[in-house]
Amino acid sequence: MTLLQGKINMTVLLENIHLAAPEMIILATACLALLGDLFFRKRFPSVAFVIACGGLVFTSVVSYLFVGQFSAVILHGLFQSDDMAQLMKLFICITVFLCFFYSKQYNDERKIPAGDYYILGLFSTLGMMSLVSAHSLLTVYLGLELVSLPLYAMTAMRRSDGDSSEAALKYFVMGAIASGLLLYGISLVYAATGLLDLHEVANAIAMDGRLQAPLLSFALVFIVAGLGFKLAAIPFHMWAPDVYEGAPTSVTLFISSAPKIAAVGMTLRILTLGLVDLASQWQQLILILALLSTGLGSVLAIAQSNLKRLLAYSTIAHLGYVLFGILSATDAGYAASLYYVLIYALMSAAAFGLLVLMSKSGIEIEQIDDLKGLNRRNPWLAFLMMIVMFSMAGVPPTVGFFTKLLVLKALVDAHMTWVAVLGLLFAAIGAYYYLRIIKVMYFDEAIDEAPVRLTKTANAIFSTNCLLLLFLGIFPSALVTLCINAFAN
């Protein structure tokens, strides 16, 4: 009898398990890469890289096929597969693929153990994917740790380098505090409702939220603070510039792109699914985070001369815009946030990608001045980087304009025009430092006149990455529609 019962439970548990196929493929890829690296490294030095890229491509295809197909909760409410999750997974895989690809030569030249970089990256990717699919606070925490732990290790990859270790330690301590805060918030939510399933939590709060209101508000503050750390929103941003600067550039590239998608996915899941009835409370918290991040992030970026630090502050500002979308607390706003962060990941991959690709044979491209006269040294690369910079600044006809347009439109439609106006003014401030990078590339004379050369494949992939930003700016409709449909009930 119990055996039968168990069997039925097992079947229920495994029902629709194929919806988790992207995660399973990545897990399998990670294990394969680990084994491959262990046994075949001598004969094929890049075996881990090849397996990782293959797995990522396969996973993105599967995720793409899932978009618009299924929306279901599986594994007893632990895991949710919907369009938002699949879109995020698709872009996570694409971005991670780009990161791996750009970093290949960098890692090889610096003797960064390939196995470590790609395999840790893959496990982190697995964490990101389960994070965006989380349907329970338990999965949220699990996913979060799975994302973060490999990232701490990756930051410390240049063991002998002081900056790198310092960055890793800082990242780890800050990350641990953030996880602690989040976990504390989660436990308070559990105390108030006795539930972990996000959907059930939402129902419970809707039914008798007033009884537990003080406890829930308390929980909310901790949760938002934890999320703020992970998003690097001001005032929880202190770790970001140091980590970005200290980590090897290939790791910075990785940290700055795909994990941001996951962090936003987690925020969307917790705030707009689980705690949706507390919207009026978290809106106030998010408002402060968003305004500080966009405003201060833009201003602080102006003062930077280190390109990696500058881009760190630019990331902070961009995440502030993402929060604007969540702030509006409408479906259009969530869609705008989703769209923003997907595009942001592509832009960030391209911007750091250029640094990684240019950092060759021992030269680290880290200062803004290192890009001087790039138009002389390689006009095509300069042109591509210009597209990325204008896209980050939000100047049409690049896609960056539409990301901002969607977010701000959602704000205006939600009667928060003044926030939108502030956001636009900060965008104008932010434009300055992107313009400065273009200035350096185009207007200044090169210090080192030697032409910059990329391999054919690197050039092709990097060009595709950057031109995609232009293409999506001219034909934005398809992706925007997908994002909006992901939230249309």
Add this chain to the structure above:
Amino acid sequence: MSHLLNVLIWLPILGGVFVFLTGDDKNPNLSRCLTLFTVLLTLLLSVPLMTQFNTNTPGMQFTDDIVWMPILGIHYNLGVDGLSVLLIVLTIFTNLIVILATWESIKKRVGQYLSAFLIMQGFLVGVFAATDAIVFYIFWEATLIPMYLIIGIWGSDNRIYAAIKFFLYTFLGSVLMLASFLYLGYVASSFNIETLYAVKLSMSAQTLIFIAFFLGFAIKIPMFPVHTWLPDAHTEAPAGGSIVLAAILLKLGAYGFIRFALPIVPDACGKFAYVMVALSLIAVVYVGMIAIIQKDMKRLIAYSSISHMGFVTLGCFALFAVAKNSSLSSAGLVLEGAIVVMVSHAFISSAMFAGVGFIYDRMHTRQLSDFGGVVNTMPVFASFFMLFAMANAGLPGTSGFVGEFMVIMGGLKAGFWVVFWAASTLIIGASYTLWMYKRVIFGPIVNERVAKLHDLTRFETSAYVLLAMMVVAMGVYPQPMLAYVHHTVSQTLAQADSSKL
């Protein structure tokens, strides 16, 4: 025929991409010829735009509606009325002048330089052809990119400061315009300009939108006191950049006022008309006086541009007082005058900046004190430049006279002092232009470099002949041009005159 506007927008952009990709400094003439060919082709294609445009009906023609982002209600709407047709043709014509006038003045990265101009031409045509606010905004902002690069890469010594100032100043102004578009789009649940015209708005909303529009458009024109970017940008830009900047980019602001501010927020425009008229008069008189004391030729012409654009804004906003004291038809005279000033200023300032470019290429200085006696070595140039200087001062028989005369005549109904200060431009304009002319062209040859000057090349002469023809033709017989804008003007007036509260 319905895709004619699309062709006019995208053909030069594609041409620009092609020139960018094939550009090679070892063989710059290939890029130049390709560019010239593209511009001539678009000019040829704009002939049917002018001839098949029906000047007897109001409303948009050559419309093209492509659903672009249905989920946000953004349509790729194109269409032109008389004003747009004029400005589109003007854009293409100006680009032709740029290419002829600066045929050999740029020597490094010629391909990139020319492709920037071609791409900008496409964007500018897009601005004038867009009938959806978001599409308008996209083209509007996109024009900043090529101009930023043109000033920054090929400009003179202080180019980087000027380029960044230009970009940030105008970007700051236009982001607020985007905010008001978003708000209007929310109220009207569409971004089509025709729909936006029909929206009812409260006075406070109108005031805020007007302020946003003011910042966007006034910075672009530029009006006093937000004009300070222009002298820098003009002075540091290469001659070609200055020509496009003065001839077309400044007109974007005025076009914005006529296309958006007056019809969409008429009540706020009426309320602030006095301020706007006052600012316009300050631009005409005070900035005109600043022009007199300039030591740099390009700066002088830049300030003269601001002063002339003061006439345009004066015409746009004096119409409220005129309509109140008199009739709508005399208000029409003012607005038509403003448009004529816009077009005529495009020709004259192109010619002036091209002239400075010609002698700068030869002497590498723009300081007035370095010149003198140019007439002895460059007689052909001196005679052409005489014509344009006279037109700049508003000599009857040139295009410069017609518009200013119309604004002053119509403006009489707005009050004596308005006309008094506006008319003082005839004296101020004459003093800065003719004094400059005297110092540069007349007198004995002051130094060896002037003695070594050679006269205009064939390309330069052809540019000047084209411009001279336009200046004289418009001055003698402006009627065909006025026919184009007649309906735009009467429609704009009707919208500006009806309250939307």
